Amino acid sequence: MALGVLDLFSIGIGPSSSHTVGPMRAAVRFVRELEAAGLLGRVEAIRVGLYGSLGATGIGHGSDSAVLAGLSGLEPETLDPDSVGPLVAEVREKGTLHLGGRMSVPFDAQTDLTLHLRESLPGHPNGMRISAEVDGGLIERECYSVGGGFVVTAEELAAEKEAAEAIDTVADDRDGHGRDGDAIEFSTADELVAQCRAHQLSIAELMAVNERQRQDDELLRKQLLDIWAVMRECVHNGCTRTETTLPGGLKVGRRAPQLRSTLEAAEYRASGSLDALEWVNLYALAVNEENASGGRIVTAPTNGAAGIIPAVLHYMDRFVIGDGPGCEGAVDDDAPGDPGAASDDAVVEFLLTAGAIGILFKRNASISGAEVGCQGEVGSACAMAAAGLCAVLGGTPEQVENAAEIGLEHNLGLTCDPVGGLVQVPCIERNAIASVKAINAARLAMHGDGSHRVSLDQAIETMRQTGADMKSKYKETSRGGLAVNVVEC
Ligand code: SF4
Numbered sequence: 001m002a003l004g005v006l007d008l009f010s011i012g013i014g015p016s017s018s019h020t021v022g023p024m025r026a027a028v029r030f031v032r033e034l035e036a037a038g039l040l041g042r043v044e045a046i047r048v049g050l051y052g053s054l055g056a057t058g059i060g061h062g063s064d065s066a067v068l069a070g071l072s073g074l075e076p077e078t079l080d081p082d083s084v085g086p087l088v089a090e091v092r093e094k095g096t097l098h099l100g101g102r103m104s105v106p107f108d109a110q111t112d113l114t115l116h117l118r119e120s121l122p123g124h125p126n127g128m129r130i131s132a133e134v135d136g137g138l139i140e141r142e143c144y145s146v147g148g149g150f151v152v153t154a155e156e157l158a159a160e161k162e163a164a165e166a167i168d169t170v171a172d173d174r175d176g177h178g179r180d181g182d183a184i185e186f187s188t189a190d191e192l193v194a195q196c197r198a199h200q201l202s203i204a205e206l207m208a209v210n211e212r213q214r215q216d217d218e219l220l221r222k223q224l225l226d227i228w229a230v231m232r233e234c235v236h237n238g239c240t241r242t243e244t245t246l247p248g249g250l251k252v253g254r255r256a257p258q259l260r261s262t263l264e265a266a267e268y269r270a271s272g273s274l275d276a277l278e279w280v281n282l283y284a285l286a287v288n289e290e291n292a293s294g295g296r297i298v299t300a301p302t303n304g305a306a307g308i309i310p311a312v313l314h315y316m317d318r319f320v321i322g323d324g325p326g327c328e329g330a331v332d333d334d335a336p337g338d339p340g341a342a343s344d345d346a347v348v349e350f351l352l353t354a355g356a357i358g359i360l361f362k363r364n365a366s367i368s369g370a371e372v373g374c375q376g377e378v379g380s381a382c383a384m385a386a387a388g389l390c391a392v393l394g395g396t397p398e399q400v401e402n403a404a405e406i407g408l409e410h411n412l413g414l415t416c417d418p419v420g421g422l423v424q425v426p427c428i429e430r431n432a433i434a435s436v437k438a439i440n441a442a443r444l445a446m447h448g449d450g451s452h453r454v455s456l457d458q459a460i461e462t463m464r465q466t467g468a469d470m471k472s473k474y475k476e477t478s479r480g481g482l483a484v485n486v487v488e489c
Contacts, residue, residue, distance in 0.1 A: 005355030012076035014291030016194030019061030022145025027070025060421025101392030147368025236284025307431035372467025398450025417481025
């Protein structure tokens with residue numbers, strides 16, 4: 001399998017995986033390549049062009065700052081989110097870039113970094129060109145941020161498309177059964193379920209077999225629990241911020257801190273019996289408000305949709321496993337009363353299952369809002385969360401596939417139209433709504449036996465086709481939908 005679970009969940013910063021994390025990684029990679037070729041010390045100038053959706057909404061998504069940070073050697077996994085603003089301000093003020101954190105080159109942010117508002121590159125809606133002048137010659141790289149923080153060069157993209165076509169050609173010929181110790185291959189949901197049946201494995205167990213090609217079980221478990229710890233910390237941070245307004249000029253208020261106070265107030269009583277739902281809303285809002293403010297985030301599978309899986313995991317941890325409401329954050333796993341300690345096994349099962357579903361989306365359609373609209377971001381995350389929860393609730397592979405299908409089906413056609421190019425409206429609230437939808441999808445699937453009319457593969461293919469038909473103004477360009485009907489002020 002080309003993709004692993006940790007490709008679907010990575011630690012980075014907000015507000016966007018494709019528009020912030022991806023461009024930063026592309027810049028880091030370019031500088032590393034110069035360094036590996038022994039050229040870093042001979043660079044005379046650097047220029048960057050952002051195209052397509054990156055050009056159209058790059059400012060609102062912080063793509064320009066991300067590129068400057070990446071060229072300066074900062075990486076999304078390890079940087080201090082608070083360090084980006086001052087670094088970018090310094091580059092703009094001094095007209096100098098500290099390339100790879102190693103050497104200074106002149107850099108005019110007005111002319112050396114260009115956002116092409118109406119021009120696209122051929123490979124993907126999120127295109128970039130980075131070039132360096134070295135010894136009077138030009139070294140240029142064309143690359144694409146294809147969603148979820150993934151970055152590929154033009155050459156890699158072409159090779160990937162070729163390989164995917166080759167896999168489609170041979171898919172019917174292979175027996176589909178992995179040997180002991182080998183990866184168990186699947187490229188569709190039908191194949192995934194069939195492989196689970198053939199090997200008598202759950203989806204999470206099958207994924208664990210495949211992950212052994214990359215790392216041992218212990219390391220995988222640690223990495224997944226680290227992801228969970230960052231998710232919990234993110235929820236905690238979002239619930240405890242004192243700033244009231246999100247950055248970007250839209251004047252969108254943070255809701256999570258106030259909602260948390262309300263829910264924790266002794267006198268608060270929800271009308272009806274939907275307490276858990278209110279907390280799920282809180283968890284999702286907290287994560288996406290952190291994302292909107294450039295905070296530390298787990299891309300899951302994108303940043304715009306980063307609140308859904310943490311919200312549903314918190315629901316599982318608090319209301320299914322049973323520690324009750326709260327948002328204490330990533331405290332020591334051994335601490336008395338730690339909300340996560342009892343549920344580590346369930347977290348691992350959840351993330352492995354969700355990862356398997358995410359691979360199907362990435363393999364057979366897209367998780368990029370710029371490519372297929374918000375159905376690819378929020379729809380994918382909703383399906384992944386529904387699948388993860390269903391597995392933890394005891395669902396069979398068939399029921400898990402059903403849960404994922406329900407989670408996607410009712411997000412089909414969802415457009416991407418962020419107001420002001422910011423990942424705030426409709427994104428933040430949309431995550432809360434989709435989190436509740438994911439829980440409902442898992443519960444609906446648990447009431448059936450896994451047999452259902454629309455398969456997950458059919459829903460994913462429908463998403464792909466719908467995305468292909470969707471006008472570009474609904475694909476992360478902020479030229480249609482809410483983006484043109486909501487007045488920015
Ligand atoms: S509308 Fe959806 S796809 Fe578009 S930026 Fe917001 S969350 Fe991402």
